[in-house]
Amino acid sequence: MPTSGDRVEIDALALAQALIRRPSVTPKDAGALDMLEAVLKELGFVVHRLPFGDIENLYARLGDDGPHLCFAGHTDVVPVGEGWSTDPFAAEVKDGTLYGRGAADMKSAIAAFVAAAARNGKPPEKFKGAISLLITGDEEGVAVNGTVKVLEWLKARGEKINHCIVGEPTSSAHAGDTVKIGRRGSINFKLAVKGVQGHVGYPQKAKNPIPALAGLVSQLATHKLDKGSEHFDPSTLAFTSLDVGNDATNVIPGEARAAFNIRFNDKHTPDSLTNWVKDRAAIIAQESGCEITVTSQTSGVSFLTAPGKFTQLISDTIAGITGQSPFFSTSGGTSDARFIKDVCPVVELGLAGATMHKADECVPVAEIAALTDIYAAVLAAYFAKPPL
Ligand SMILES: [Zn+2]
Numbered sequence: 289m290p291t292s293g294d295r296v297e298i299d300a301l302a303l304a305q306a307l308i309r310r311p312s313v314t315p316k317d318a319g320a321l322d323m324l325e326a327v328l329k330e331l332g333f334v335v336h337r338l339p340f341g342d343i344e345n346l347y348a349r350l351g352d353d354g355p356h357l358c359f360a361g362h363t364d365v366v367p368v369g370e371g372w373s374t375d376p377f378a379a380e381v382k383d384g385t386l387y388g389r390g391a392a393d394m395k396s397a398i399a400a401f402v403a404a405a406a407r408n409g410k411p412p413e414k415f416k417g418a419i420s421l422l423i424t425g426d427e428e429g430v431a432v433n434g435t436v437k438v439l440e441w442l443k444a445r446g447e448k449i450n451h452c453i454v455g456e457p458t459s460s461a462h463a464g465d466t467v468k469i470g471r472r473g474s475i476n477f478k479l480a481v482k483g484v485q486g487h488v489g490y491p492q493k494a495k496n497p498i499p500a501l502a503g504l505v506s507q508l509a510t511h512k513l514d515k516g517s518e519h520f521d522p523s524t525l526a527f528t529s530l531d532v533g534n535d536a537t538n539v540i541p542g543e544a545r546a547a548f549n550i551r552f553n554d555k556h557t558p559d560s561l562t563n564w565v566k567d568r569a570a571i572i573a574q575e576s577g578c579e580i581t582v583t584s585q586t587s588g589v590s591f592l593t594a595p596g597k598f599t600q601l602i603s604d605t606i607a608g609i610t611g612q613s614p615f616f617s618t619s620g621g622t623s624d625a626r627f628i629k630d631v632c633p634v635v636e637l638g639l640a641g642a643t644m645h646k647a648d649e650c651v652p653v654a655e656i657a658a659l660t661d662i663y664a665a666v667l668a669a670y671f672a673k674p675p676l
Contacts, residue, residue: 296331298406300660301386301653303327303399305379307363308388314364314429317344320395321363324423327402332410333421338441340433343426347438351411351418354450355674357667358420359401360435360628361455362427365390371647384653391651393644397455398423400656404663408671415671420449427624435624439631450676451598452634453666454625457641458617463659464606468636469599470519470592470618471625472551475558475584477565479504482579485542497544498532500576505530505546507568513556519592520553520618553618558586588622591629597675598633605669606637609662637662 310320321344325335333348349356368376368389376389386396398421405419426434442449458468481501486494505527513523527548534541550561562584569580593599595616607613614637628634639659643649 296406298403300399300403300656304396307395308379308390309377311377312363313367315342317425321346331406338438340437343433345438346423349418349420353417356418356450357670358422358449358452360422360452361394361398362424364425364428366428366645373648385650386653387650389649391649392457392639392641394455396651396656397638400660401663403660404667407664408667417671435627449632452628452632454636455638456623456636457639457644458636459640461640463639463655464610464614464662466617467614469616471622472553473590474587474622475550477548478583479546480581481544486540488538488540494540495577496540497578500572500578501544504572517553517555523552525550554590554592588626591626593633601669601675602635605665609665
């Protein structure tokens with residue numbers, strides 16, 4: 289690593305390639321965090337390895353004082369799948385584009401942030417405050433032994449984070465064109481309607497669960513949950529399954545099932561939605577005489593980092609680099625920001641994610657450089673005038 293004064297220069301592309309060459313498909317780490325640890329130690333970070341269950345995690349901090357800006361991300365990647373035209377773990381650059389599993393989601397962003405931190409130099413000479421990286425190996429999986437546990441560990445140590453950037457691939461065409469300031473929540477429901485099985489010729493002696501379920505499905509699917517809120521699109525409800533599993537033409541089945549997912553904004557909570565579904569089900573159960581069971585499982589609550597000093601700093605800094613203010617978005621799936629939001633204001637700022645989780649996942653090398661410049665400028669602006 290070439291050094292100039294107390295700054296160590298990191299080549300973000302080379303680091304991204306080295307990370308991609310560690311095939312860290314959840315829950316495997318494959319040496320990805322070992323490599324990151326070595327690089328961060330070289331930069332003066334104090335590194336803690338935090339294994340929970342079968343998951344490797346890393347927390348690294350540079351600087352003892354506040355304010356404290358944390359970068360959160362993950363080194364785990366989703367399985368390769370099929371249809372690649374290159375080796376997904378070779379990290380080849382072809383025509384100015386880096387290919388590999390994790391190129392977009394999100395090893396290149398980690399590399400960009402490490403390079404930006406290196407450029408920012410060491411405290412207390414170059415800045416006052418602390419930079420940390422919270423990197424988990426359990427984002428693409430069940431997310432039980434990752435960020436949640438590291439945040440608990442930080443809390444137990446009395447370590448306070450003031451602001452956090454999550455490096456998920458949230459941009460749309462170019463790094464920094466979109467910043468996520470919130471995410472919708474996600475909740476899965478299962479409906480089971482129990483009637484009484486019988487002969488189709490004697491329906492009066494049976495209780496058919498299918499019309500009851502169809503009625504409930506229709507009511508739920510056509511209901512408008514809301515019209516959206518100040519920062520969010522309208523909530524959506526999508527059925528994913530409708531099952532009877534009955535091949536007999538002369539039998540009224542005893543049970544019918546359905547499943548659906550709701551992506552909800554800040555106008556709802558998991559409880560309010562569950563109560564709504566249960567109320568609708570109770571009415572249909574009474575009308576039909578069938579027994580209806582509703583079960584739900586929340587996979588993430590919605591969150592919003594209300595626009596303020598921190599989001600303004602991010603926006604102004606990006607505009608200074610790219611010439612355009614980012615679009616603040618709250619769309620898309622869930623991320624570990626759903627856990628971090630309980631600790632401090634959090635935004636998601638990373639590469640464009642068009643190829644994430646797909647075959648031939650890739651990112652233009654110029655985009656990695658652009659994101660490095662953005663992260664470096666955010667660090668400089670943050671410590672020059674902390675948004676506290
Ligand atoms: Zn990701």
